[in-house]
Amino acid sequence: IHPPSRGTSILTLAIDDLVKTFGEVKAVDHVSFEVEEGAFVCFLGPSGCGKTTLLRIIAGLEQADTGAVRLGGVDMSGVPARKRNFGVVFQSYSLFPNMSAQRNVGYGLECRGWSKSERQKRACEMLDLVGLADQARKLPSEMSGGQQQRVALARALAPNPSLLLLDEPLSALDAKVRDTLRQEIRSLQQRLGITTVMVTHDQDEALAMADTIVVLNGGKIEQIGHPRDLYTRPASAFVAGFIGHMNVLPVTRNGSGFHFSNTILDVDEADPGQGDIRSLGIRPEAIEVASSHGANAPRNVVPGEVRAVTFLGNLTRIEVAPDAQKDTVLTLELHGACDIPKLGDGLSLRLPSHALKVLP
Numbered sequence: 001i002h003p004p005s006r007g008t009s010i011l012t013l014a015i016d017d018l019v020k021t022f023g024e025v026k027a028v029d030h031v032s033f034e035v036e037e038g039a040f041v042c043f044l045g046p047s048g049c050g051k052t053t054l055l056r057i058i059a060g061l062e063q064a065d066t067g068a069v070r071l072g073g074v075d076m077s078g079v080p081a082r083k084r085n086f087g088v089v090f091q092s093y094s095l096f097p098n099m100s101a102q103r104n105v106g107y108g109l110e111c112r113g114w115s116k117s118e119r120q121k122r123a124c125e126m127l128d129l130v131g132l133a134d135q136a137r138k139l140p141s142e143m144s145g146g147q148q149q150r151v152a153l154a155r156a157l158a159p160n161p162s163l164l165l166l167d168e169p170l171s172a173l174d175a176k177v178r179d180t181l182r183q184e185i186r187s188l189q190q191r192l193g194i195t196t197v198m199v200t201h202d203q204d205e206a207l208a209m210a211d212t213i214v215v216l217n218g219g220k221i222e223q224i225g226h227p228r229d230l231y232t233r234p235a236s237a238f239v240a241g242f243i244g245h246m247n248v249l250p251v252t253r254n255g256s257g258f259h260f261s262n263t264i265l266d267v268d269e270a271d272p273g274q275g276d277i278r279s280l281g282i283r284p285e286a287i288e289v290a291s292s293h294g295a296n297a298p299r300n301v302v303p304g305e306v307r308a309v310t311f312l313g314n315l316t317r318i319e320v321a322p323d324a325q326k327d328t329v330l331t332l333e334l335h336g337a338c339d340i341p342k343l344g345d346g347l348s349l350r351l352p353s354h355a356l357k358v359l360p
């Protein structure tokens with residue numbers, strides 16, 4: 001199977017100022033962005049942030065109030081879902097229960113006027129592609145959840161769609177199958193070079209699979225970017241907290257640094273400006289244990305007390321309540337066979353200036 005040939009046209013997906021309301025609820029609130037051909041984009045956000053509605057508008061299953069969806073410059077507004085040539089995979093597989101895997105995969109081709117022999121050949125190719133060549137005659141009820149979702153994927157890809165839309169395709173599967181299928185979908189998508197948009201509420205899934213993540217909150221784009229950029233440079237406390245764990249420290253300005261728990265924190269970040277900065281963020285893996293523990297802590301060192309110790313195999317997660325600000329518990333992660341402190345121990349934490357981020 002080769003990447004579908006689409007001549008020289010660049011099929012950029014452009015979402016232009018989409019708005020969708022349900023009564024009082026603004027499910028999608030002036031959303032605009034572009035997806036390059038061949039990219040894998042994830043819509044990520046908490047329940048109710050509008051990610052499914054946005055995907056359904058792109059699929060043509062929902063009508064936007066205003067705004068446009070364009071593919072390769074062509075406005076899709078008047079094009080019904082079945083004529084968009086988009087492959088869609090749902091969380092619930094949505095296979096026909098009385099049809100074999102092969103007939104399920106070939107079904108969309110029948111509607112497009114492919115002959116029986118062409119359909120059978122294509123269905124076999126597609127089942128082979130998703131590792132189910134030997135399951136062609138099975139009914140969905142005779143297959144595992146992971147296998148059924150592979151069939152659904154093969155069915156979506158069979159007509160050579162110009163866009164693949166995935167609505168939480170892995171969330172009904174158990175953790176191990178989910179991890180395997182996550183890698184399989186990503187490598188298949190890269191091999192075929194098909195532009196893909198996936199909805200997920202699982203940040204690990206988005207980080208592992210996407211070229212670009214669109215973080216949504218209350219129907220609006222909170223931040224859009226490469227997974228690594230969202231993790232290292234979150235644009236808001238919301239993104240920082242949603243993508244990985246971020247310790248959020250309430251601070252007040254103190255000269256060139258920030259005051260937190262009777263300590264002054266210096267921050268390297270290029271001129272954080274004189275604006276109204278109230279919180280700094282630091283990832284658990286960036287916090288270090290300071291060599292000495294005492295009341296007169298130097299800058300960027302916070303004395304505290306160990307409140308929780310959780311052994312997680314390859315790392316140990318420790319929660320520390322700062323002595324002078326006990327309500328802001330800091331989480332850090334220690335790797336390998338280092339000395340693990342005990343509950344109630346005094347522990348001073350070094351918050352390196354390069355790792356502290358100003359959270360707007």
Ligand code: ATP
Pocket residue numbers: 022025026027045046047048049050051052053054201
């Ligand atoms: P989830 O992860 O829970 O599926 P989501 O981020 O996909 O959430 P949407 O399903 O897009 O969110 O819903 C966004 C908002 O629009 C929610 O407040 C939801 O209740 C509302 N909504 C969605 N569809 C409808 C509908 N058909 N009628 C009324 N309200 C709706």
